[in-house]
Amino acid sequence: MTRRPPNEYSDAAENNAPFIQRFWIYQRERFPLAAHAVMIAAFSFSAVSYSRISRGVAGFIAWPDFLVGAFTTFTLFLLVRIFDEFKDAKDDAMHRKELPVPRGLISLDELKSVGVVVFVAQVAINLLFFPKMLLTYGVVIIYLCLMGKEFFVADWLKKRPFWYVTSHMVIIPLIDIYASGLDWLLAGVDAPDGMLFFFAVSFMNGIVLEIGRKIRNPSDEKIGVDTYSHMLGPKRATKLWMAVLAVTWVLSVAASYYAGYGTLAFAILTVIFMTSCIPAILFLTGMNSKRAKAMELTAAGWTVAMYLSLGGIPMLEQLFSR
Template sequence: MNWRHFPAYLHERFPLVNMALFAILFLTVLAVAQATQPAKPAAFGPQEAVGILATISFFFRLRVFDEIKDYASDQEHFPHRVLQSGRVSLGQLKRVAWAGLVLEAAWSAWMSWGTLLAWVLVVSYSLLMRYEFFVRDWLRARLVLYAFTHLLIMPLIIGWVWSAYAAQPLLSVPLLLLALLSLLGGLSFEIARKIKTPEAERTGVDSYSRSLGYVGAIVAVLVVLLAGVLVQGYLLNLLATRLWPFALMGVLYVVTVGAYLGSLAKPRTKTLKLAELLVSLFMLTSYVSIIVEIAGRLW
């Protein structure tokens, strides 16, 4: 089997920036657990390095599941993609995904039996996602519900990593805030990336601007993002951080609102792409600011 096009696939569908974000997600959970209810002294070693790889592996498998579910549709609408053009095969992607499954199981067992149990739970939910909860047509006709049921994987992944580093009781306010932050961040980005101008809408390609209306989709992403700002503020206050993360979140939100107001006044794909970038930047900075604040105290 020829693997020389696999890097091209990663660049197109699972780029390094995505891997970096998933590594940052792991480090955020690690930092908050060690700052609020550490199960062991703060450190970064081989277990943490493998944990980052395991987290990236899990998200890669979710990408492969999406490729399997959407293969026929993508073949019609995006025939130029690396997978659809035959430069890599679904079989290759599945082999990489299942190899990662072994890595995740090994890391989870290395950390604790509780972590292994949490991993089994999150894998089980991901398999339900893979088969679209066995109500594919019904769920796909309800785009917002579809997104919500699939984004629930985020709090479960947070809980999996949390179980490796937090002392009992595992179910605590910091965990709930992290879980909610991940859910709101994921939902805001999911909506943002599927808002299209009326001219850019394509038959057979789902979008929130079609499901909710152009104005409705923009209002939805701003409301969800505002909820994320409030949760982030609550968590930062709980962690007793300095003022700069609060200010950064506020400025980012105001700039994002400005970008979307501009796209309402004059719908343009370029403006929507800028707004989408700002939403993703909010997700990134919300995690990084937590890591930076805690790292100075612990590591």
């Protein structure tokens, strides 16, 4: 498939640049490597850390193992992004012509090649370092492929936003199982009971991110672009986002209990929750584009804070106190 012909959003200099330059522009817009690296590193480190703390095992896993696992989780999320480009190609061509693929910056064939290279690298590196992880990895890939096909019920899902977002967010705890498995699975033991709550937090964090990035100020809504603020109205969508935050907060408290954290952890999680609600409250009292964007940024900050609070920071405290 060749690149799409230029449209009103195209930049001839960018479209005619070498692939590396064009892919750099693509990632900046659709999958910022630096920002995602921070979030996914926190995700992976915290999943492993929470598992070890819940099992009562001191210290961290071997760093080479972690780096291989972190590479896999990071590139799995990149594959999710690439699969989404194929899944959304028709809608993007009609309603989001400013995006890289519709404006001819990069083609789906080129993204497919990137995906194939990433997949081969993932299989090779896991086969080399820990073949035991390939089964868990394979489950993630199979689910990702089903997502790419909208589980063969695309029309049904499109009419049912709840089931759409629910089915797509399952990929996050599946990747979490892989990440945490770098501890318990490679150690040959069962996952600690608290991991169920940690996986639930991961699932809900995905919904926090999904809803948070799809709440718009009414003047920023675009025809043909599905947002929660369009489907539910901005006030109902914002209240839904706050409700999802509250559920995630409750699950995070349960996860902290199973890890043996004390009242300080409960207090910290509560402060994070209350602080994260502020942008939503401000948006409800006076809607504008900046406040809508603040909710999206808060969703990302909330996600990082949850992971660091539940696993990353307690592990760092343990490592530096030794």
